[in-house]
Amino acid sequence: MPRVKIISQCGVRTFANGMLNAAPFGLLTAIYERNQIKSPLLRLPPELRNRIFKLAIGDSVVVMNPTWSRILHGFPSMDVMTLPALPRVCRQLYSETNMLPFATYEFRYSYGYHEEVHPGHKAFLPFQKSAISTVSIQPVDPYVKGYSPGRGSESHFDILARQLKELSGLKTIFVINSRRKFCYWLEDQEKEKATQLALGLKSLMGPTVDIYVFEGFTTRCTTRMRYGKKRSWRI
Template structure:
């Protein structure tokens, strides 16, 4: 197989010869696609951001805590539903995902396969986006997401189908600006969304759990940037995480976690209903 060179007759002849002689490329398209899916898909990829919003570059590395996250969601999200309690924060649960070597997409996905010949590129160029789950986490969840989407071609952003967003609410102060129209126009292929909110500060969590609707409304606006998409699966969870600030709040007797859990369930139901109603209209 050759690299995709030019379009001269000689290069076209070499391209055709490689396609005819290669046992791999002679396989039926359905089998080739299955091979490309196994090679390029099936992973959860952390997407981070380097640099100041709205500039900087996005980087990716493979998640190694997928099973732990799924068990947490099955139990009702951070803090649980039936037995509300602080849980370790996201960065602690995923601390072993980062590796000591340079974080680079190519080190975790063999995308160099797409550079071997034109037929493979035509077959599989969008599979890294359709066959993987993208996990975004930032002080403001949309900063890393916007940075990532801006670095892709439209056909690549439209191909993304599964996404996880982890929002850490260490305080209820001003957030970096989101771009809802840009996100909605970019992610037209999104079908599966998991949105996890973690409060690492007890006072900020009280703003959500008590009758302070501004925080709930602001948080709902963050999630509802995805409304209008044809979502088929939506998971939303809100909880209080196990940090020193949380422990300090609990030690002073303000421990109404049951109220936080009840309010979070009601808020989640309303947000999910709005998301799904928008998706089906």
């Protein structure tokens, strides 16, 4: 029987939280068991497979773009530098790798902290948000008022604080003090904003979250890759 027809007969199941239920059932059970026996990758020990998966997925940045920047610059709502295909290979690989991008990628806030920028409110489900471990932020003045849909005027810090609290698995925050080309007279002002924001975040998040301030030009590679430890300090 053709594989496409088998899949159409079995359908798609999900858990209550929205995650795809990849456990084999019906006619797909035979395919699942055959893959485990014949696939050289799936025959490897789970620990070794996980190491391979992490290397394959690598370090990437997910840039969250607000609506106005998408309209003005034609940016997509989410700019994923390397979209992994591993979870789409088969059911077992989905079960083992579907959360890896959330745990290993850096999710970057862009153009302030408006409600729509946050990586989870519309794009991700709660279980996906809880797996995010690293975010990076390009600070604006944290106490300037911004508009939050459904809540009216709030300070940028209050908006950001409410959103970060939803990321229960958060371990690291990078505050990027992005130097502006040809605007070196603003460096002290930008550094003060970044430090002020980092201190506020440390008070908010507590000792379980590491917070670093990085200096340098903004790029699309990960913060660790771009700046390393020489141009950073820990709060």
